[in-house]
Structure formats: C-alpha cells, structure tokens
Amino acid sequence: MEHLRLATRGSPLALRQADIVAALLRDAHPGLDVEAVVVRTRGDREAKASLDRIGGQGVFVAEVEAAVTDGRADAAVHSAKDMSSTMPAHLVLAAVPERADPRDGLVGCTLAGLAPGALVATGSARRRAQLAHLRPDLVFTDLRGNMARRVAVAEDSDVAAVVVAVAAMVRLGWEERLRDVVDPVDLLPQAGQGAIAVQCRRDDDATRALVQHIDHAPSHRALRAERAVLAALGANCALPVAAFAEADEDSAGEGGGGGTGLRVTGLLASGDGRRLVRVRRAGSDPEVVGTAVARALEKGGARAIDGFAAFEVGTGL
Numbered sequence: 320m321e322h323l324r325l326a327t328r329g330s331p332l333a334l335r336q337a338d339i340v341a342a343l344l345r346d347a348h349p350g351l352d353v354e355a356v357v358v359r360t361r362g363d364r365e366a367k368a369s370l371d372r373i374g375g376q377g378v379f380v381a382e383v384e385a386a387v388t389d390g391r392a393d394a395a396v397h398s399a400k401d402m403s404s405t406m407p408a409h410l411v412l413a414a415v416p417e418r419a420d421p422r423d424g425l426v427g428c429t430l431a432g433l434a435p436g437a438l439v440a441t442g443s444a445r446r447r448a449q450l451a452h453l454r455p456d457l458v459f460t461d462l463r464g465n466m467a468r469r470v471a472v473a474e475d476s477d478v479a480a481v482v483v484a485v486a487a488m489v490r491l492g493w494e495e496r497l498r499d500v501v502d503p504v505d506l507l508p509q510a511g512q513g514a515i516a517v518q519c520r521r522d523d524d525a526t527r528a529l530v531q532h533i534d535h536a537p538s539h540r541a542l543r544a545e546r547a548v549l550a551a552l553g554a555n556c557a558l559p560v561a562a563f564a565e566a567d568e569d570s571a572g573e574g575g576g577g578g579t580g581l582r583v584t585g586l587l588a589s590g591d592g593r594r595l596v597r598v599r600r601a602g603s604d605p606e607v608v609g610t611a612v613a614r615a616l617e618k619g620g621a622r623a624i625d626g627f628a629a630f631e632v633g634t635g636l
Contacts (some may be wrong), residue, residue: 320525322352326383326392329463331419335490336515340533343416347532356392358383358392363543384410393526394519395409399511400484400540406518413527414517414534415542421513421563426488427473427480429499433457437479440472443580444483444590448508448559451565451592464526466491486513498573507561507586507597514538537566537579544583547609548616558620561586562612567601581605585612587620596620 323344327337334355341353360382379401386392394413406412423446433439433454440462441447447459460478462469466487473481480498488494517533519526540562548562567580580603588595596619601609617624 320393320529320584321350322354322396323526323529324354324356326356326358326386326395326438328383332466332487332491333396333398336398339490340396340416340515340517344529348529351529356386358386369398382567383434384518393523394517394530397516397518400509402511402516402546404510404546404552409521410518411521411527412516412517412539412542413530415539416517416533416536417535418511418541419489420500421508422485423501423512424483424485424488424497424509425473425480425499425501426470426483426496427498427522430480430501430505431452432498433479435611438477439480439482440469440478441482442539444508444559444586445509445561445586446506448588448590448592448595449561449586450468450482452588453505453592455592462620466493470496481497484512491617496611503584508563510549510562511542514542517558518543518583540579540581541565544581544609547606548583548585548613551610551613552616556587559586559588559590562609564605564609574611579603582607583608583612585616587616 325337325340327333337355341355344353345351380403382520383395383397384407387395388407399415422443428437435456436458437459438458439450440460442461442463450457451459461474463482466483469481469483470480470493482554485497485500487511488497517530519530542563545562549560552560562583562585564581564583566584578602582599582601584597586595586597596616596621598612598615600608600611602611
C-alpha cells in the first residue's frame with residue numbers, strides 16, 4: 320500500500336491524535352501517503368446534550384467505524400476511552416501506540432485548593448462519583464464540548480475547576496494550564512484513558528500489516544485488560560465504572576503463564592459517590608485478569624448497593 324486513509328472525528332484533539340498516528344506510520348513506512356477522512360459524529364452534532372441521553376460514549380465511535388466498514392477509510396483512529404467494550408465482529412483493534420499519561424487533571428484550581436462547596440464541572444459520572452466520595456461538600460455541574468470550551472469554562476466562569484484528561488491537555492500543548500494532576504489512588508482513570516486505538520477491517524490484511532508496526536505491546540495489553548473489565552460487567556452496568564491496568568513484571572496471578580504481568584484495578588460507585596467499591600487483581604492474561612476484576616466488582620458492588628459504605632475487596636488494596 321502507498322496510500323492509507325484514516326477516519327477520525329473532526330475535533331482539534333481527534334485531529335491531533337490522527338496526526339500522531341500518521342506520523343508514526345510515515346516513520347515506520349517511508350513514502351507512505353496518509354490522508355485523514357473527517358467524520359462528524361452524533362456526539363459532535365449534539366455537543367450540548369447529555370451523553371446518557373444520546374447513547375453514551377459510543378456516540379463518538381460508531382460513525383467513524385462506519386467509514387471503515389463501507390470503505391471510505393482503511394482504518395479508524397479513536398480515543399480508546401470512547402470505545403464501547405465490544406466492537407463489530409468484522410473490525411479489529413489493530414494497534415495501540417504507546418499510551419500517554421492516563422491520569423485526570425484539574426484546570427482552574429488544585430483539588431486541595433477547592434473551597435468548601437466549590438463548583439466543579441465535568442460530564443463524566445465516573446469523575447463526579449469519585450470526587451464526591453473524596454469531597455462530599457463539592458457541587459457539580461455537567462459540562463460537554465471540545466477541550467477549548469472546557470478550559471475556557473474553568474478560566475473564565477464561576478466554575479472553580481473543570482476535570483480533564485491529562486493526555487488531552489498534553490497533546491494539545493496546554494499542559495501549563497493544568498493546575499493539578501490527580502493520583503489514580505484518588506481518581507481512578509476511565510478504561511482506555513490516554514490511549515489511542517487504531518481499528519481496521521478484520522479481513523484487510525494489507526492495512527493490518529502496515530498498522531501493526533506502530534503497536535506498543537504493553538499499552539495494547541493494558542487496554543485489553545481494561546476493556547475486559549467493561550465487557551465482563553456488560554452493557555447493562557449503569558453505575559460509574561473505572562479500570563486501570565499497569566505492568567507488573569512480578570505477577571503471575573490469575574491466568575498464569577510466563578508473559579508480562581498486569582495489575583488491574585477496577586472501581587464501581589454509586590452516582591452520588593456515597594458507596595464505592597475498589598478491587599485489584601494481578602495476572603498475565605489481560606482478558607482473564609480483567610474478567611476477574613469485574614467479577615469481584617459485581618460481588619462488592621451488590622454489597623455496596625445493599626447499604627455498605629466504601630470498602631475494598633481483593634488483594635493489594
């Protein structure tokens with residue numbers, strides 16, 4: 320192949336991520352011509368609507384996937400955190416470049432500096448629940464839109480702070496505008512946060528052969544484990560959920576084998592953050608250990624809903 324078409328959303332961040340993938344591909348294949356195919360998704364068209372109302376995170380992905388399915392593009396570039404836990408059978412996650420910082424950050428104020436009753440903006444139930452658990456005094460308001468709008472709200476409104484993905488700020492060159500980066504112990508990331516996913520048709524051997532050269536195996540394994548947590552919980556899980564996998568060379572854990580180990584932490588919370596369950600499991604098989612985390616969350620989450628306050632299940636926490 321001498322020409323490769325990458326489907327992407329049209330937001331500045333999405334285009335920047337497509338540029339990152341294009342640059343990696345050109346470095347791996349000198350002379351390769353890479354073209355961006357911009358797709359306007361429902362999530363972009365209805366930027367002020369609640370994600371829950373218009374279909375959840377998948378509203379940023381389905382129409383980009385369709386461009387690959389119908390042949391308008393050879394591959395798709397996604398923020399991995401926007402992808403649903405399952406994908407159409409004719410598509411495959413072909414590559415995950417090296418992951419950027421997966422943590423959440425604050426624009427406008429540090430977490431410790433937020434005054435009692437401060438107003439915090441976020442469109443994420445996961446972020447809201449965990450911050451409410453840490454700081455029950457905080458008040459939250461919903462916020463959607465591109466990163467420029469979110470940062471502007473933090474800097475030019477009555478909102479004390481806006482919660483953002485650190486990787487997004489770095490990719491846009493705005494890291495100096497971050498006031499705080501929050502430790503995953505306090506704010507566990509969304510599954511796939513900081514990772515870019517490159518997707519193509521399962522039967523497109525030529526594209527898969529090109530794209531595999533930009534795959535970063537540790538990042539890909541971590542993403543598989545985090546997605547396995549979501550897949551095992553299932554689409555009917557309406558609670559705020561988080562999942563984060565880290566390399567652990569010393570872990571054999573569930574799944575056994577001699578491959579690189581993973582420590583996977585998962586979290587479920589009530590919407591108001593009053594009840595929260597957090598578990599960790601270790602293993603070498605991403606899908607096995609991710610599924611083990613989900614099963615432990617289900618058990619712990621059921622107990623939490625029955626009236627337990629925050630508690631921890633499993634090892635290492």
